[in-house]
Amino acid sequence: MKILVTGGAGYIGSHVVKALGEKGHKILVYDNLSTGHPWAVLYGELAVGDLADPKRLGEVMAGFLPEAVIHFAASIQVEESVRKPLAYYRNNVVNSLNLLEAMQACGVHRLIYSSSAAVYGNPETSPVDETAPMKPINPYGATKMIMEQVLGDLDRAGGIHYAALRYFNVAGADAGGRIGQAYAESTHLITRALKVAKGEIPLLNIYGTDYPTPDGTCIRDYIHVDDLAQAHVLALEYLVRREKSVVLNCGYGHGFSVRQVVDAVRRVTGISIEVVEAERRSGDPAALVADSGRIRALAGWTPQCDDLDFIIRTAWDWEKQR
Numbered sequence: 001m002k003i004l005v006t007g008g009a010g011y012i013g014s015h016v017v018k019a020l021g022e023k024g025h026k027i028l029v030y031d032n033l034s035t036g037h038p039w040a041v042l043y044g045e046l047a048v049g050d051l052a053d054p055k056r057l058g059e060v061m062a063g064f065l066p067e068a069v070i071h072f073a074a075s076i077q078v079e080e081s082v083r084k085p086l087a088y089y090r091n092n093v094v095n096s097l098n099l100l101e102a103m104q105a106c107g108v109h110r111l112i113y114s115s116s117a118a119v120y121g122n123p124e125t126s127p128v129d130e131t132a133p134m135k136p137i138n139p140y141g142a143t144k145m146i147m148e149q150v151l152g153d154l155d156r157a158g159g160i161h162y163a164a165l166r167y168f169n170v171a172g173a174d175a176g177g178r179i180g181q182a183y184a185e186s187t188h189l190i191t192r193a194l195k196v197a198k199g200e201i202p203l204l205n206i207y208g209t210d211y212p213t214p215d216g217t218c219i220r221d222y223i224h225v226d227d228l229a230q231a232h233v234l235a236l237e238y239l240v241r242r243e244k245s246v247v248l249n250c251g252y253g254h255g256f257s258v259r260q261v262v263d264a265v266r267r268v269t270g271i272s273i274e275v276v277e278a279e280r281r282s283g284d285p286a287a288l289v290a291d292s293g294r295i296r297a298l299a300g301w302t303p304q305c306d307d308l309d310f311i312i313r314t315a316w317d318w319e320k321q322r
Contacts, residue, residue, distance in 0.1 A: 001240070002026045004064055004108075006099060007072030009036025009046060011181045012114070012170055012225060016070060018042045018179065019229035028064045030057070031073065040179045051095035054102065061102045068110035068236060069103055071096065074143075077187050078118065081140035082282045092143035097150070104159060110239050111151070111162040112232055117221075117251070119145045119166060122285045127221075127254075129291035130166070130247045138283030148247070155245045163235040168221035168251030168290045170228055172311040173318035180318030189258060190222070190312055193265040194319045196273040204273055206258050208280035211287075217258035219287040221251035224305035224314070234299035246298065251290025252306045261308070268312045 003020060007013040008029030013036065020027055021043025029041050032050040049056040051073055074092045075081065081088040103111065118141030119134040136142045154160040171190045173180030181191050195201045209216040231250050238246065256264070266272055295301045305311065 001067045001236075002028075002064065003236075004028050004030060004061065004066040004069045005044075005072065006030045006051060006069065007036065007074065007114075008070075009033060009038060009040050010072060011183065012167075012228060013070075013072040014040035014042065014179045015174060015225045015229040016072070016232045017044060018174065019226075019233050023233060028060070028066065030060055035183055037182055040182070042178060051098050054098050057098060057102045058105060061106045061108070065106060066108055068112065068239070069099070069108060070112040070114075070232060070236070071099060072114045074114060076140065078138050078140045078283045079187065079281050081138055081143075085139040088139045088143050092140075093146050096147050100150070100154065100160070109160050110236075111160055112235055112239070113147065113151060113162055113164045115148055115164040115166045115247075116141060116144045117166050117168045117249070117288045117290065119148065120285075120288065123288070126287055127289045127291035128249075130249055130294055137285060140283070151245070161239055161243050162245045163239050164247045165231060165235060166247065166249050167228060168223055168249070168288060170225050171222050172224040172226065172305065172314045175226065175314050177317055177321060180315065180322075182322070189220075189261055190265065190315055191319070193262060193273060194269070194312070194316055197265060197269040197271040197316070198319055202274070204262065204275045205278040206262070206275055207278050207284065209277050210280075213257055213286055215257050215259045218284055219255040219257050219289065221253070221255045221289045222261070222308060222311055223251050224303075224311045227303045227305045230304075231295060231299070231301050234301050235295070238299045246294075248295040248299070249290040249292045250295065251292050252303060253290055253292055255287060255289040256308055264308050264312055268309055269316055
């Protein structure tokens, strides 16, 4: 298939492009390179452009005429979204509307949408499944909820079929060492812990130790980026096969606390990293763990990398070579 991937030069997008390329799909990446890198695009071609530029976007869309679009281009940092809500609503909502309008103009009606477990806020049950109410507690999660609502309205109007993939905490790197997380200022726990192990930053802050969890720190469901990439490939195949919209959780179904992740980083690297206990960050839920039964049943997703030490080891191998 011909697939347009927005944000395909970024961390998750580049791993999905790799997975699509290995399947033989024809790929065009559309990315403004604000957080992505040309070297991360292992398959297909790269068109540099911004979703905030409807003219450029429309020209690229019309010139390529994809059979499906996979949309990653978004701002993703919860803490930053609390400080800069307008920037998040503009990029994650307004620019996504530009993309949908360009798709409509070119008759493209399949979309894989990069959503987030942040739409659940503080869920009442754990693990949380896709039927749980969307109650985001930060602007980032709100932008993802709004776009899921927009996609639902478009689906009911007959304009699009979509798969919204709600990611839990994505981590790790390509096991072959070709691509990995390369944000200038990453806020991801595992990446920051590894940067402490490398000596790039002096210490790791643990934000909040009084949450209602066994050790007082936040619990998250960590999914390896390669497993997430395969989830996108399978979701696309489902969408083509069924032409029916779907919402899918992407996680393993069990979580680890911040302290457990720190212990695992020390175990994998053999380095005793320094941590400092700090106040809670605004917008952080206590625990987020996925019920991923739906994607396993509907799309046949079978994770291959469900091991915290393996996740950290691939990220550590990537960090050491950077």
